[in-house]
Amino acid sequence: MPASLTLAAPAKLNRMLHVVGRRxxxxxxxxxxxxxxDLADTLTLTRRDDGVIELLTPVAGxxxxxxxxxxxxxxxQAHTGCRYGASIALDKKLPMGGGLGGGSSNAATVLVGLNALWSLDLPLTTLAExxxxxxxxxxVFVHGRSAWAEGVGERLTPVTLDTPWFVVxxxxxxxxTPAIFQAPELTRDTRPIxxxxxxxxGAPTWRNDCEASVRDRHPPIAEALDWLAQHAPSQLTGTGACVFAVFDTQADAHAVADMARVKWPSWVTRGINTSPLHAALGC
Incomplete structure (x- = not known):
């Protein structure tokens, strides 16, 4: 194993999100x-012999x-008692707090990447725990597959989804996120499927139960959703703030993204079913 690895930390979209109960x-x-x-951050992990964990690219705030x-x-490190440390550089592309799972994906890439770099050989199930x-x-990022999820999102079944183009x-x-899940009007009794x-x-199955509450509290998100809906079916991912629309062709996606960029940061990305992190490490 080399002393350094450069690995992707891909984003996710919630193609649907139903709230079926409260524990x-x-x-x-x-x-x-x-x-x-395939929209992703990039992390470079370098093994250290002194046990120090160092983030070379601090995040403001x-x-x-x-x-x-x-x-x-x-x-x-604590779980395994490993004597190694790591210097970690993060090239941040994903917006913070956007509902794309950037921070979670970064953490998963560190767990999977250091498991390899430190030659720990822990199974993905342990890393996921x-x-x-x-x-x-x-x-979900540790396992590196598009997935059907239940519970709080931790009970995962790998699935193969269609892989259209998205404008985010x-x-x-x-x-x-806590404010949305505490909203008194949030739908909490969607019938499980x-x-x-x-x-x-397809609608109405692929919907986001958080979207109505987010729309009410954040007019700019409602505006973006309504604007995107003029071009293709649009939806909130997670509790936002990012919204997305689905397109059959890359050209159509780029045309809409170019118009969106007049007002908002926007990206064209493709759906994938296997993480590039896992492809790189042979997981």
Whole structure:
């Protein structure tokens, strides 16, 4: 194993997100389809012999010890008693707090990458368990497959989804996930469906139960959703702030993204079913 690895940390979209219940501990029971996309951050991990975990590219407003990248490395180190450390450089492309899972994907890439770099040979199931304590979305990135998810998003079944082109738009606002899940009007009793029914797709199955609450609280997101809907079916991912629309061709996606960029940061990306992280490491 080389002393350094440069690895992708791909984003995700929630092709659907149903809230089917609320647990006694306050967490919500969900059903969702995680679609991996080829929009990604890039991390470079370099092994150290002194046990130090160092983030070479601090994120403004996030303390070193609170960064998910650092927390993931230290959690893996503590779990295994590994004597190695790591210097980590993050090339950030994904917007923070956008509902694309960027922080969770970064943490997963650190867990999977350092598992290889430190020659630990832990199975992905163990890495996913370690990652779940860092965030509910971390396990899907650890396993590296588009997936049907239940529970808080941790019970995963790999699936093969269609892989259209997407336009992803960031409306320029920040959404508090806890605030949305605490919203009194949030739908919490959507009838559970089977994975087979979910995979048939289409409205009204592929919808996001959080979207109405997010629209009410964040008019710029409602504006972006309505604008995108003039060109293709549009939807919120996670609790936002990013919204997306689906296109059959790359040319159509680029045409709409070019118009969107007059007002909002926007990206054209392709759906994928296997993470480039796992392809690189042979997981």
């Amino acid at each position: 006694a501990d306050g967490y919500h029971e969900l059903q969702t389809l995680f679609q991996l996309i 996030v303390a070193h010890a609170d960064n998910l990248v650092v927390r993931a490395a230290k959690r893996l 370690l990652g779940l304590a860092l965030g509910a979305d971390v396990p 738009v960031h409306p320029g606002v920040s959404v508090s 089977s994975m087979a029914r979910a995979l048939q797709g």
